[in-house]
Amino acid sequence: MIQSANARQNDPVGGAIAALEGCTKRYPGVLALDNASFRVAPGEVRALLGKNGAGKSTLIRMLTGAEVPDSGTVSIDGVALSGSGSARAQEAFVRGVRVVYQELSLVPGMSIAENLFLGRWPRRAGILDYAGMEAEARDAMQRLGLDMPPSDPVAGLSPAERQLVEIARVLLGKPKLVILDEPTSSLAAAEAEKVMAAVKRIAADGIAVIYISHRMNEIRQIARSATVMRDGRIIDTVDVAGADTREIVRLMLGSEAAQAAAVETKARDKVVLDISGLALAPKLACVSFQLRQGEVLGIAGLLGAGRTELLQAIMGVRAYDSGTICVDGIDIRRPGYRAMLNRGFGYTPESRKEEGIVPLLGVDENTVATDFAAVSRRGILSARRIAEATRDVIARLHVKTAATDTPIGTLSGGNQQKVVIGRWVHAGSRVLLLDEPTRGVDVEAKAQIYAIIRQLAAEGRSVIFVSSEIEELPLVCDRVLVLREGRLMEEFTSPNIDQDAVMAACIAGH
Known part of the structure; x- marks a missing residue:
């Protein structure tokens, strides 16, 4: 049962280092912030939760002076921000945001x-x-x-x-309010501990901290309270110590989150990929495993364990030192990226924004980039075929976008990631190498991506799923292999993939 902290939220503004009072912000066709009131005190670590599009970014932009509310006031250290544009942002900066x-x-x-x-x-x-x-x-x-x-x-x-x-x-x-937006999204658990220790030091100095994260384990370690947003509204502020995770998810989504069922494997006997003795100094010493048709194979391990290097070696992005890679029983000697594409492999990189998308190009251009031939006629790109192919991916993967040519950089992280996966669906890839495919996306988008991956597996495609978030592996994987000290050390098979056991296997010896 959640213990509400709204009583603290309804106190007078006095004593708060930052406060929003009745703030509303509209964009064309969107109510981004709806009569929101929010306060944070000196030395407090306040978690800010909500799925993508809940209004978190708009609230933060209000506090930094980057946006002006249509109605309501924003106060920093007891003084209301005035003006607009760069002058307002500079005022917030001078006051310590x-x-x-x-x-x-x-x-x-x-x-x-x-x-x-x-x-x-x-x-x-x-x-x-x-x-x-x-x-x-x-x-x-x-x-x-x-x-x-x-x-x-x-x-x-x-x-x-x-x-x-x-x-x-x-x-x-001498800041008075520090806002951290997903500061550990690219870090494994051991590395994230260093960042959380730093956050505790900041708060101990009397600086207020707003901590945005989807990782409940971290929030429980450093935050006293959590404010939950949904559809531009502040739904509740709860005391973290007494908050049940399922209740918090319910507040974020507006309904009870569906209980994830154990993965029912539909993997077939056919081996599509056979890795033997793969070595790539200094990360990989001797890695061997098989991937079957229709299987989702998870790779777990700490940051730096060599998970990304393993996928890159398979895809031909990075040269390996020794070992063999067999596709459909055929030994592929020193595979190159183009050769693996031709054999039906697709790869989504760990860094979506830096390597996975071209932000200024449209959803359509980002989608069809893996197979221009399929949307060409006599060697010339066809606008009609591009639009049709993009609409198919949008419908199949439930991508939320205003139009097929909307710049992909304007989409939420979850929808960007769906397009990144969708481009390989467009290309007809039968083996997908997914490196952190749910990083930085909200709980609803994660569930949708899991469903997409399971559907692709049901169609007979094979997936290698790399993730730093151990808790999601049982939700999507048929098997999980733990990469540690350059080798695959342990194996877990659905429905007996226990996240505590997987984590213990990852950190053994660390």
């Missing part, structure tokens, strides 16, 4: 210190003050408990360290 977005904005070729002061480098007598810059950078890093030389280049940092550098950057200038 900082935000770290899901997509990192670091420049790999620059040092930690240079990235912390990016665009506002301090000068003395017209010359960049490197000494002062590194001293302030060192102080900011130490506030997070980090001991990294400010002169080190960002290119050499781990994903978790890069995320911490982003967080350290917002600590410059």
Whole structure:
């Protein structure tokens, strides 16, 4: 049973470092924020939950001054924001609002210190003050408990360290509110712990934190309360300690989430892919497994275990050192990307926005890019065939988009991911290598992607499903293999895929 924290929400604004009062925001055809009231106190870590399109981004843009409400007020440190445009955003910044977005904005070729002061480098007598810059950078890093030389280049940092550098950057200038948008979505559990430790340090300094995440385990560790949004409204604010996950999901979706049934395997005996002794230093030592027709095979493991490298080696994106890859019983020697495409393989990369889509192109262009021949006539692209092929994918994968030519970058993360998978459906691929296909998408979109994958398997396609979120593997996989220390160490088969046992196998020896 959820213990409501609305009483705290209904207190006077006094004492809150940031507050929205009765804010409404409309866009053409969309009510993005509906009479929303929200407050967060100094030193509080407040989780913000809701599926994509619930209004979280609009609420955050209100707090940062990037958007002006049609009605209602936004106050930072007791003073209402005024004006519009860049002046309003600057006012919020001066009053201490900082935000770290899901997509990192670091420049790999620059040092930690240079990235912390990016665009506002301090000068003395017209010359960049490197000494002062590194001293302030060192102080900011130490506030997070980090001991990294400010002169080190960002290119050499781990994903978790890069995320911490982003967080350290917002600590410059005495912030009062720090907003973190999915800060651990690209990190495995062990790496995420470092980020959560940093969040606790920030809150201990009296800084308010709004923490956006779909990972309930993390939220329970660091947040005192969670605000749930749906359809532009703030539905409730609950005390995390007394909140049941199913009840929170019900608040997010508006109805009881369907209980996921154990996967009923329909895999056939035919082996479509046989990997033997695959090695790729330093990540893979000796990997062997088989993939059958109609099977969804999960690959679990900690960040850096070599999961991505394994998929890339199979797809011909990365050269491996030794081992064999057999497709339909035929030994493929040193496969190239084009050769694997011709054999019916498709690959969705881990980083959707950087490698999976072309944001400014339409849904249609992103969909048919894997097979232009199917939408051409006498060697010339056919607008009619492109639109028809795209409509088929949109209907089949339930992609929410205004039109087939809508720029894909304007879609939610879940709908972008459906298109990324849909392009291989368009190409007729029979073996799909999916690297983190549900990263950064909400619970409803995840369930839809699971259903899509199971349907593809039922049609006889084979899928390798890589995920850092152990809890989703039993929901979609026929089998799960655990990759650790360069080898596949343990195997779990549905319906006996226990997430606790899988996690234990992943972290054994760590």
